[in-house]
Amino acid sequence: METADGGRRGTQRAARRRRAARRGAMAAAAAGPGGAGAGPGGGTGPGGVPRYRLLAEIGRGAYGVVYEAVSGRSGARLAVKRIRCDAPENVELALAEFWALTSLRRQHPNVVRFEECVLQRHGLGQRMSHGNKRSQLYLRLVETSLKGERILGYAEEPCYLWFVMEFCEGGDLNQYVLSRRPDPATNRSFMLQLTSAIAFLHKNHIVHRDLKPDNILITEKSGTPVLKVADFGLSKVCAGLGARGKKGGGQENRNVNVNKYWLSSACGSDFYMAPEVWEGHYTAKADIFALGIIIWAMIERITFIDAETKKELLGTYIKQGTEIVPVGEALLENPKMELHIPQKRRTSMSEGIKQLLKDMLAANPQDRPDAFELETRMDQVTCAA
Numbered sequence: 533m534e535t536a537d538g539g540r541r542g543t544q545r546a547a548r549r550r551r552a553a554r555r556g557a558m559a560a561a562a563a564g565p566g567g568a569g570a571g572p573g574g575g576t577g578p579g580g581v582p583r584y585r586l587l588a589e590i591g592r593g594a595y596g597v598v599y600e601a602v603s604g605r606s607g608a609r610l611a612v613k614r615i616r617c618d619a620p621e622n623v624e625l626a627l628a629e630f631w632a633l634t635s636l637r638r639q640h641p642n643v644v645r646f647e648e649c650v651l652q653r654h655g656l657g658q659r660m661s662h663g664n665k666r667s668q669l670y671l672r673l674v675e676t677s678l679k680g681e682r683i684l685g686y687a688e689e690p691c692y693l694w695f696v697m698e699f700c701e702g703g704d705l706n707q708y709v710l711s712r713r714p715d716p717a718t719n720r721s722f723m724l725q726l727t728s729a730i731a732f733l734h735k736n737h738i739v740h741r742d743l744k745p746d747n748i749l750i751t752e753k754s755g756t757p758v759l760k761v762a763d764f765g766l767s768k769v770c771a772g773l774g775a776r777g778k779k780g781g782g783q784e785n786r787n788v789n790v791n792k793y794w795l796s797s798a799c800g801s802d803f804y805m806a807p808e809v810w811e812g813h814y815t816a817k818a819d820i821f822a823l824g825i826i827i828w829a830m831i832e833r834i835t836f837i838d839a840e841t842k843k844e845l846l847g848t849y850i851k852q853g854t855e856i857v858p859v860g861e862a863l864l865e866n867p868k869m870e871l872h873i874p875q876k877r878r879t880s881m882s883e884g885i886k887q888l889l890k891d892m893l894a895a896n897p898q899d900r901p902d903a904f905e906l907e908t909r910m911d912q913v914t915c916a917a
Contacts, residue, residue, distance in 0.1 A: 572612065572650035572657050572694035584612060584696065595625050595765060600699060609699040610647065617691045623673050625765040626693045630660060632738050632764040633695075642729035644749060644762040645698040652692040660693070700760055702750030706846050708757065709745075709830055716880065718757065719831055720914040725759040726823060727903070727910040733761070734790045734816050734903040741795075742766040743822035744804045745829075745846045766799050770816075790816045791902050803836065803847040807864035807895055817897040820906060824892030825859060832879050848875075859893065867895035884913035 572584055584601045591598040596615040603610055615626045633646040649660040651670065660670060673691075702708055705722075712718075726748070733740060740747075740761065747763040770793040798805075798812045806821035808814040828834065829846040836847050836856055850862040850869075863869060873889050874881045888909055894900045901909060 572614075572652055572692075572696065584610065586612065595622055596695075601696075609701075611697045611699045613695040613697070615693045615695070617673060617693055626695075627673060628767055629695065629764040630693070631769050632767040634661075635738065635769050636736055640729060640732040642725045642759050642761060643732060644700070644760040647696040647698070650694040650696070652694060653690070657694070697762070698751070698760070700749035700751040700762075702752050702757060705745035705748040705750065705759070705826070705830070706844070708750045709833070709846060710835070710844060714833065716917070720917060721757070722759055722830065723827055723910055724914055726761070726827070727907045729759070729761045730819055730823060731903040731907040734819070737770040737790050738764070739768045739770060739790065739793070739795065739816045740764065740766075740819050740822075741768060742800050742804075743819055743826065744801045745826060746801075748826070768793075768795055802861070803845075803849060803858045805858060805860045806897065807860045807867070808897055810861055810864050815897060817900050817902065820892050820900045820903065821860065821897075823906075824889055828873065828889050828893070831881060831885075832874055832876050834875060863893075863895040869895075882913060882917040884916050888913055 583604050585604060587600045587602060589597055590600045590611070596613045598611055598613045601610045601612040602608070615622055617623045617626060630649050634649075636643070636646075639645055650657040651660050651673075673693075730740070730743075742763065742765070743761070747761065749760040749762050751758050751760060770790050793815060795814055795818075796812050798809055800809055800818075800822070804822040804825050806814060806818040809818050825848050826846065829848045832848075834846065834848050835844045836849055837843070838845050848859055849856040850859055851857075852862070859871070871890060871893055873886050873893075888901075888906075892900055892906070
């Protein structure tokens with residue numbers, strides 16, 4: 533089990549410090565290739581062809597810069613995220629994403645496809661492999677994360693991690709939904725895809741912990757929109773531990789229930805955080821709550837303006853006077869509060885979907901369906917609708 537942060541106030545203070553650190557990390561990571569150029573490590577493949585060629589910056593995440601790139605071998609379009617490992621916070625987030633993506637033994641159509649991770653220093657790159665005890669640089673990165681202090685040398689010796697992933701040309705869920713007319717068929721398809729992705733992750737012992745529309749990407753290569761859950765920097769891989777944090781192994785460990793792992797780091801984005809996350813004591817069912825907020829906002833097109841970026845984002849909230857309060861925070865203060873679903877009178881929402889959303893957003897996580905039950909129920913209510 534992760535170390536507790538010392539009560540609700542402590543977890544909130546810790547969460548604010550982490551968010552500030554992530555914003556700082558993003559600014560630090562911004563310095564990099566501003567357009568076309570060589571990719572990770574500047575390495576070359578057969579015949580001197582660059583391994584990857586960066587085309588343009590396409591986005592900035594919580595702790596890195598994302599570029600559109602082209603593979604020097606196949607010519608395929610890819611997304612490359614660069615993280616500058618100059619602070620323990622950056623390294624911790626980067627390793628969390630690396631461990632989550634490399635722990636998946638197979639791909640899922642609604643989880644972003646991971647190609648490789650390249651560790652670069654002094655212009656030289658080496659492919660990262662999980663648990664590579666022969667790589668001193670990899671071991672020093674792990675030590676940095678565990679000790680919480682810089683051990684990689686001085687600022688003039690930058691070290692980078694490059695994540696190479698599939699390119700999603702459709703942007704994120706915010707951009708896709710808010711730029712189009714409401715379409716019940718698309719909503720149903722997205723609901724099924726999202727629940728399938730989360731069931732897959734939980735089956736593989738991964739708790740995402742930062743589900744939000746920004747971290748759900750869209751590709752239309754097949755002719756229809758396909759969702760891709762992305763950005764695993766705050767994820768937690770629970771495999772290798774038993775319930776309540778005890779170590780397990782063998783066949784029993786492969787069949788453990790991810791909902792029995794207790795986590796205590798208050799992390800995520802406020803408007804999608806479950807009540808128990810605010811308190812710093814939660815399980816994988818926090819992902820179910822976040823998914824409920826996203827689906828509710830998507831169906832009814834409920835949005836708010838982000839205070840930092842000034843962008844319009846999908847997200848459900850509670851109005852208290854002139855202020856808007858995240859649903860999870862409001863439920864923490866008043867667990868008996870009844871959520872009015874749907875919010876808008878003209879919304880077309882079946883009774884089955886309405887009840888499922890209420891169950892997903894239950895104040896008590898024990899009253900929420902787990903990801904596997906949710907996948908079955910979502911299939912039922914979308915077929916009925």
